[in-house]
Amino acid sequence: MTLFRQIYSLLFGLFLLVVASLGYVQFTETQSFLTKQMESDLNNTSNSLGIMLVPDLEAGDIVGAETLINVIFEGGYYQQVKLTWLVDGKQQVWENSVKIEGVPQWFIDLDLFKKIKKESTITSGWIQLARLEITAHPGFGYHELWRTMSNAIIVFSLLFLIAIVFARVGLTWILKPLHTIAEHAREISQRKFGPDMPVPKTTELKSVVLAFNSMSDQLKLIFNSLDEEVGELRKKNLVDQVSGLPNRQYMMGHLSSWLNEPKSGALVMAKLDWLEEVHSKYGYQVRDETIKLLSQKLKEHLDEVATSVVARIAAYEFAFLITSSEHEQTSKYLQTLIRTINQEMSKAGCKPNENFAIGVAERIGQMTVSDILAQSDNALQKAIKEDKVFHWFENTEKQLFTREQWREHLSSAINGRRFKFKWQPVQHNDSDNIMQRELYCQLELGEKMVHAGQFMPYVELLSLGSLLDKCLIEKVHEDRLLDKSLEPIAINLTFQSLSDPKFHEWLNQFLRSTVLSERICFDIPEAGVYSDPDSCQALCTIIRDNGAHFGIDHFGRQFGSMSYLQTLRPSYVKLDQSFAYYDESEHSSELCRALINVARGLDIKIIVTGIEEIAQLDRFIPLKTNAYMGYISPPVDVED
Structure with a gap:
């Protein structure tokens, strides 16, 4: 029972007790008063009637005596009048039945008034003429008592309703700070740190609110400190200090993660020997400033062409990972890159199109990190050897279909739902139990199965992501995959x-x-x-409100604040695959630990991805992650 209901019930009980006590006092006092009033009326009537009957009794006028008694009997509340003549013993009796109008019979049956009777002897001098006996009728008492108690009950009921309403409003207002404290505590338990609560005027609640505000501020400070720690570790370990760009370690990890996803794009390597000329002419400070300005311009101009990761991997070498593009877009990216380099060379006093070389390698089919690095490096070395600005690595592997053919095949497959599923288990660290199964799809084209790495780049390029997601979710429902798996199924959204x-x-x-x-x-x-x-917050709200769950994929890949975790409140995060390929240095472990602590501090489960062998997994166990996945437990076909 809530505190509000407890106090409300207490006040309700006390009010009933007070009302019942007042009602009892009112009832007994009224009953006593009416009894005394009937006794007094009976005495007065007996005395008056005795005096008025003397002349008729002395004269022996029976008719006169009866007439006088009838007048009095019919005009008052008398149940019985009995007149006994002492001369001859004759007795006359007048009776009235106990019938009371306007009073319930059950109230009369309570027998609240005892019989009131008055006997007197009528005399004339020393002579006794008759004996008069009058019994009071209880109707007056019952009628007045019922009327009084009915009015009292109505008044008490109105007062009770008014008191209940005022008590509810008053308690709601008084306990409003407690309700705010409860809401604030619930938000803190969900790791949501909002603004401080207003301090109430109630002395007892003021200290509680101040304590909660202090606790909320401390927890928020801890989370912000963890977030800042992640930022500092990223800057320290994954960012080149001169250019402000990601360094070689970040690029290698990101490259590994990118090649494990169904993406298209290219890797561009650039060797800028003209920076050595700037160094020899003006010194290292001017060279570093030139590198910094060049990096800013590269990010500014290249982001307008395609999404990419620009990294400084050596003193005069830069790498450009274009994460999603076709050949034409990559070509435009290359032209923008050359133009930007030439502009900065001119500002530095160097001749354009000299002392730099670029090598380009496109991602085609299944490639490893060493494959694409070798191709881009071969292209770079050939450009240097032939003294050309750039060289594009010639890949003999041909594309499976043209862009328009992919549009036709994908549209047909989505409409016909010609997809096959595989799923990969996400296993708990401390047991063999499965936390969830991540779903992968393959496209059936004729007799050939095309994996996601081949067709997903074209899904994004052709803006078919929403249609594909609808198709896959509906197919999961139609194929009853939720009935085939006791564990939750994870679906990747485009x-x-x-x-x-x-x-x-x-x-x-x-x-x-x-x-x-x-x-x-x-x-x-x-x-x-x-x-x-x-848009992500709106989507996550829809998912959460309907009882489903969601998580953040590639967690830790992007440079930025982790504060979005407080807003979205995901059930889990999947650590980016690049962390599985980082070396075992102290700096890498610190960054992983800091990222994991941010998620654990918000009570979010952490899943490590890209695990291929036990040695990799052993590195993450001390960091207290929850589960893992990777080709240590590869995807398997969904059984029909």
């Missing part, structure tokens, strides 16, 4: 679905109509959270 209001509306309707919505999980890429936080 970037387009995150910001598509129509998809949000459709997903809301779908989850409402699904009985097993609590066993569906949605993986949201961290990059999508940073690119469109408002």
Whole structure:
């Protein structure tokens, strides 16, 4: 029972006790008063009637005596009048039945008034003429007592209703700070640190509110400190101090993670020997300032062409990872890169198109880190050897289909739902139990199965992400995959679905109509959270309100604050695969630990991804992660 109800019940009980006591006092006092009033009336009537009957009794006028008694008997509340003549013993009796109008019979049956009777002897001088006996009628008492108590009950009831209303309003107002404290405590338990509560005027509650505000501020400070620690460790370990760009370690980890995703794009390597000329002419300070300005311009101009990661991997070498593009877009990116370099060379007093070389390698098919690094480095070395500005590595592998053919095949597959599923277990660290199963899809084209790495880049390029996600979610429902797995199923959402209001509306309707919505999980890429936080928050609210779950995929890949975790409150995060490839240095472990502590501080489960062998997993166990996944437990076909 809530405190409000306890106090309310106490006040209710006390009020009933007071009302009952007042009612009892009122009842007994009224009853006593009416009894005395009837006794007094009976005495007066007996005395008056005795005096008025003397002449008729002396004359022996029976008719006169009866007439006089009838007048008095019919005009008062008398149940019986008995007149006994002492001369001859004749007795006359007048009776009235106990019938009272306007009073319930059950009230009369309570027998609240005892019989009141008055006997007197009528005399004339020393001679006794007759004996008069009058019994009072209780009707007057019952009538007045019922009227008085009815009015009292009505008044008490009105007062009771008024008191209840005022008590409820008053208690609500008085206990409002307690309600605010409860809400604030609930938000703190959910790791939501809002503004401080207003301090109430009530002395007892003031100290409680101040304590809660202090505790909330301390927890918020701890979280912000962890967030700042992550930022400092990233800056220290993954950022080049001169250029402000990611360093070689970050690029290698990001490259490994990118190649494990169904993406398209290219890796561009650039060697800028003209920076050595700036160094020899003006010194290292001017060189460093030139590198800093060049880095800013590269980020500014290249981000307008395509999404990419720009890193400084050596003194005069830069790497450009274009994470999603076709050949034409990569070509435009290359032209923008050359133009930007030439502009900065001119500002530094160097001749354009001299003393720098660029090598380009596109991602085609299944590639490893060493494959794409070797191709881009070969292209760079050939450009240097042939004294050219750039060289594009010639890949003999041909694309499976053209862009328009992919559009036709994908549209047909989505409409016909020609997808096959695999799933990969996410296993708990401390047991063999499975936390969830992440779903992967393959496209059936004729007799050939095409994996996601081949067709997903074209899904994004052709803006078919929302349609594909709808198709896959509906197919999961139609194939009854939730019945085939006792564990929740995780479904990856595309970037387009995150910001598509129509998809949000459709997903809301779908989850409402699904009985097993609590066993569906949605993986949201961290990059999508940073690119469109408002749409992601709206989507996460829909998922949470319908009983489903969601998590953040590629957690820790993006440079930025982790404060979005407080807003979105995901059930889990999947640590980016790049962390599985970092070396075992102290700095890398510190960064992993800091990221994990941020999530654990908000009571979010941490899943490590990209685990291929036990040695990798052993590095994460001391960091107190919850689960892991990777090719140590590869995806398997979903059984029919």
